[in-house]
Amino acid sequence: MRAVKFKIAGYDSEDDTAGQQVDIVALGIVTAAIILFVATGSEIGPAVVRSLRGQGPGPDSFMLDAFLLNIAIIIFGWSRYRQLCEEIVLRKAAENAARRLAETDPLTGFLNRRSFNTGIDALIARCTDQRPNHGADRNRVAALMMIDLDNFKQVNDHNGHSVGDLLLCECARRISTALPRGAIVGRIGGDEFAVALPFDRQHPEFVTHIAKVLVAAIGESVQINAVNITVSASIGLSRSDLGGDSPGGRVSSLFEMADIAMYHSKRQGRNGFSWFEPHMADEMRFRSELESGIRQGIPRGEFVPFYEQQVDLQTGELIGFEMLARWDSPQFGIVAPDIFIPVAEDIGAIAELSQSVIAQALEDARAWDPRLTLAVNISPIQLRDPWFAQKLLRMLVEANFPPQRLEVEITESCLHQNLAQVRSLITSLKNQGIRVSLDDFGTGYSSIGQLRELPFDRIKIDRSFVSSLVDDEDSAAIVRAVTTLGQGLHLPITAEGIETQDVLDHLRQYGEITGQGYLYGRPRPAGELGEWLDAGHHPETEAPVEPQNPLLPKTRLG
Numbered sequence: 208m209r210a211v212k213f214k215i216a217g218y219d220s221e222d223d224t225a226g227q228q229v230d231i232v233a234l235g236i237v238t239a240a241i242i243l244f245v246a247t248g249s250e251i252g253p254a255v256v257r258s259l260r261g262q263g264p265g266p267d268s269f270m271l272d273a274f275l276l277n278i279a280i281i282i283f284g285w286s287r288y289r290q291l292c293e294e295i296v297l298r299k300a301a302e303n304a305a306r307r308l309a310e311t312d313p314l315t316g317f318l319n320r321r322s323f324n325t326g327i328d329a330l331i332a333r334c335t336d337q338r339p340n341h342g343a344d345r346n347r348v349a350a351l352m353m354i355d356l357d358n359f360k361q362v363n364d365h366n367g368h369s370v371g372d373l374l375l376c377e378c379a380r381r382i383s384t385a386l387p388r389g390a391i392v393g394r395i396g397g398d399e400f401a402v403a404l405p406f407d408r409q410h411p412e413f414v415t416h417i418a419k420v421l422v423a424a425i426g427e428s429v430q431i432n433a434v435n436i437t438v439s440a441s442i443g444l445s446r447s448d449l450g451g452d453s454p455g456g457r458v459s460s461l462f463e464m465a466d467i468a469m470y471h472s473k474r475q476g477r478n479g480f481s482w483f484e485p486h487m488a489d490e491m492r493f494r495s496e497l498e499s500g501i502r503q504g505i506p507r508g509e510f511v512p513f514y515e516q517q518v519d520l521q522t523g524e525l526i527g528f529e530m531l532a533r534w535d536s537p538q539f540g541i542v543a544p545d546i547f548i549p550v551a552e553d554i555g556a557i558a559e560l561s562q563s564v565i566a567q568a569l570e571d572a573r574a575w576d577p578r579l580t581l582a583v584n585i586s587p588i589q590l591r592d593p594w595f596a597q598k599l600l601r602m603l604v605e606a607n608f609p610p611q612r613l614e615v616e617i618t619e620s621c622l623h624q625n626l627a628q629v630r631s632l633i634t635s636l637k638n639q640g641i642r643v644s645l646d647d648f649g650t651g652y653s654s655i656g657q658l659r660e661l662p663f664d665r666i667k668i669d670r671s672f673v674s675s676l677v678d679d680e681d682s683a684a685i686v687r688a689v690t691t692l693g694q695g696l697h698l699p700i701t702a703e704g705i706e707t708q709d710v711l712d713h714l715r716q717y718g719e720i721t722g723q724g725y726l727y728g729r730p731r732p733a734g735e736l737g738e739w740l741d742a743g744h745h746p747e748t749e750a751p752v753e754p755q756n757p758l759l760p761k762t763r764l765g
């Protein structure tokens with residue numbers, strides 16, 4: 208790995224000058240000794256020659272002693288001088304190494320956060336310094352790019368940290384290859400890089416182009432230890448002419464804006480870049496309100512289970528309920544899971560949230576007819592927990608709830624994770640008597656091979672196909688194909704999203720399948736299930752009603 212070279216002004220330390228002074232003193236002593244040697248030598252030399260020829264007395268013994276002493280001083284001084292030179296070279300090398308360690312990231316050779324901050328501050332200062340003859344171009348401004356790898360954590364978890372390190376080095380190499388001269392680059396977090404570069408304020412497309420190249424370069428797969436690995440990058444861009452003016456504030460506001468734009472890229476589906484725009488800050492504030500609301504809401508019991516009926520389509524008999532979590536937020540009202548589940552996943556609160564609603568659902572379901580089943584949804588993130596099956600079993604034991612009545616729904620997107628891990632989890636759940644179904648089938652491109660390989664107990668056809676099957680031939684063909692597949696693999700089928708009698712009539716031709724949807728009523732909280740539980744079966748004509756509570760508009764999260 209080629210460590211990226213960088214240079215920041217103001218690094219020459221005073222110690223080096225001190226070293227050079229010592230060095231000059233030693234050389235001075237040697238030089239003085241040499242001058243003395245020449246002077247005394249010129250005195251004694253002719254006297255020695257004269258005495259050897261028998262033409263006069265020998266040299267003065269004092270002068271001779273001084274001469275010999277001079278030779279000793281020269282030898283001693285010279286060797287000391289050499290020693291000092293070597294010491295200085297060694298000390299300089301050690302100082303450079305220590306400084307490199309303190310200022311750069313040892314893995315990639317990029318600047319670390321602290322020195323990147325110094326670098327970008329100097330860059331902005333150079334761009335904004337408008338003093339005459341200072342050489343600054345009035346149109347130059349600094350751009351900051353925050354580059355975050357999208358799925359780096361999974362790579363680390365699945366392949367180990369050494370592979371993660373090699374991947375980071377490869378990304379660093381690709382980043383430095385794509386950057387123009389004058390750019391400074393830092394690794395400012397585990398999987399976060401930052402780039403700062405000057406550009407002409409009239410031509411931001413210069414920066415946009417570099418961001419595009421970086422997304423493409425990082426997104427290309429890499430072979431590490433015979434494993435093909437693909438990560439992508441989300442990039443946020445900000446420019447110094449839009450940030451704060453105070454020298455201390457300008458770097459932090461530049462970072463904040465790039466950070467907000469980077470999160471925007473993530474929400475836009477990752478693997479892309481965005482320039483900061485002011486509306487993103489509102490989204491960000493809303494997002495952080497959601498995050499803190501979720502964190503506080505879990506212990507306060509604000510997350511509650513709602514229930515949707517699951518029905519035998521032939522007889523109309525109620526066979527169980529699917530639990531769907533809702534957030535009864537004091538600030539936002541009733542919030543749908545599509546809004547809060549992804550946020551809870553991102554902030555690492557999903558397991559706690561899920562545990563809280565499942566515990567309440569087990570409690571509720573104990574009061575129902577014991578023939579009724581309870582289905583719960585599980586996030587892909589929970590599947591990565593090797594103790595998940597044990598934790599669920601413990602909850603069942605604590606609630607005194609028979610595992611045979613519980614069905615765990617796993618979405619198809621989970622199958623893109625480590626398949627061996629998913630298989631072992633499904634197997635341990637099944638060993639405990641819990642059934643496992645594949646939710647939202649048809650949306651996640653799982654292969655038929657995977658379906659055969661994983662011991663699911665049920666397939667749930669995604670509501671997007673079911674609700675449109677009367678009007679859309681393709682949807683009808685997909686529903687037919689999935690029911691045929693289910694019969695072939697001996698897997699019971701559930702159709703989600705039955706909204707009309709026409710859809711129900713159509714589905715009935717497939718024989719023994721179960722279904723759920725707004726035709727049977729909207730999901731309700733436990734306290735409002737009375738009439739459904741009393742009836743046990745339902746008229747197929749319960750009209751769809753509008754949701755009782757306002758859900759958050761989904762557009763607010765982008």
Ligand code: C2E
Nearest residue numbers: 531532543544545548584585586704705706723724725726
């Ligand atoms: P899902 O498991 O596929 O749940 C069915 C979703 O379809 C529910 O949306 C339900 O209200 C909606 N639905 C039911 N019948 C109809 C219909 O006839 N027409 C239409 N258009 N929609 C119908 P909801 O409650 O908003 O849940 C959305 C998703 O959030 C769920 O999809 C599930 O994947 C997830 N989710 C819900 N609760 C939890 C939970 O506790 N944990 C996790 N990890 N995910 C949950």
Ligand code: MG
Nearest residue numbers: 529584616646
């Ligand atoms: Mg579900």
Ligand code: MG
Nearest residue numbers: 646647667703
């Ligand atoms: Mg579903």
